[in-house]
Amino acid sequence: MVGLVFAFGPLAHAADPPPRGLTIARTNACMGCHAVDRKLVGPSFQQVAEKYKGNAGASAFLAKKVKDGGSGVWGAIPMPAHPAMSDADIRTVVDWVLVGAPSK
Template sequence: MMRGVAVAVSAVMLGALAGVVAPAARAADAPSGQRVANANACMGCHAVDRKLVGPSFQQIASKYKGDAQASAKLSRKVKDGGSGVWGMIPMPAHQSMSDADIRTVVDWVLAGAPSK
């Protein structure tokens, strides 16, 4: 009888552990640009495929497609903030984000914000 209880408890614990590990594994599978965007609160105002407070990352990619200066423009916009390009709601400055993290997010966005 005790062996059956131990097996049942082990199965429950394994299921609980899988519930914790699976989201972490999915997060690790996300592109580095998306992980950096999540870590820096970008997703509070932007979504990959729909407008929230600001435009979707896919809308941004579409707007800047073919613009050789897009990376520099968007990097500056992330660092310094601004308004008027997508409406009257200003984008706050992200002065504390490293230039490397900004480049990672901008490159991901300009690639169309792919999920893999």
């Protein structure tokens, strides 16, 4: 996954580091299945933000979903579990998704 960081690195402005959530999404291969603004294998992160807007339990629910994986919310394709990610990293990336996955 280190390759991904280097591949995307030049797009980021040196003096303007990307949000931590975006970095986590890139280094954990989330972007292999998700894009910010269009559906890939999984829903776009903007779709996810829209769906859970105003849902106070969304952060905890989605953190568990990323950790354990699952299907049935957006379609039949399952998201794999991410057992190796720390809870802190998962919460950070989920909270970044929930605010609409900003690039800065």
